[in-house]
Amino acid sequence: MAEGIFRDLIVRHGVQGVLDTASAGTVGYQAGSYPDSRARKVARRHGIDISARKAQGLDELDPGAFDWIFTMDSENYHDVRSRFPSDEDPPVYPVMYFVPGREWDDVADPYYGSEDDFLHVFRQLQTALGYIFQEISAGLVHDE
Numbered sequence: 615m616a617e618g619i620f621r622d623l624i625v626r627h628g629v630q631g632v633l634d635t636a637s638a639g640t641v642g643y644q645a646g647s648y649p650d651s652r653a654r655k656v657a658r659r660h661g662i663d664i665s666a667r668k669a670q671g672l673d674e675l676d677p678g679a680f681d682w683i684f685t686m687d688s689e690n691y692h693d694v695r696s697r698f699p700s701d702e703d704p705p706v707y708p709v710m711y712f713v714p715g716r717e718w719d720d721v722a723d724p725y726y727g728s729e730d731d732f733l734h735v736f737r738q739l740q741t742a743l744g745y746i747f748q749e750i751s752a753g754l755v756h757d758e
Contacts, residue, residue: 618664
């Protein structure tokens with residue numbers, strides 16, 4: 615859902631040629647599978663189509679090729695950071711990092727829950743990604 619929400623922000627703000635996004639799991643056992651039907655349904659209700667997205671594992675990507683990497687929870691945060699050399703300060707942040715007062719909050723995995731749990735996560739991600747988009751966009755203006 616996060617990639618779909620962020621793609622929607624990119625399109626709505628007309629920065630498709632400037633920003634791009636990708637998503638990956640820290641374990642690749644679901645690689646190649648489509649999003650959960652509950653995630654697709656919740657996203658679709660908010661005008662976002664994620665039905666064509668396929669899961670990929672972080673091992674399929676070069677983490678060093680990204681300017682920003684966001685994780686859903688502290689376990690994934692530490693896992694992703696461990697993939698970088700210990701002398702680097704990688705651009706890895708919790709997805710809630712720019713939400714005031716919620717910087718280190720985890721986003722729960724809704725998989726074992728109900729459609730309402732997916733809706734709750736969708737709303738959390740809408741908020742977090744809105745703040746992230748503002749932060750990244752501000753950097754784009756200063757970089758020009």
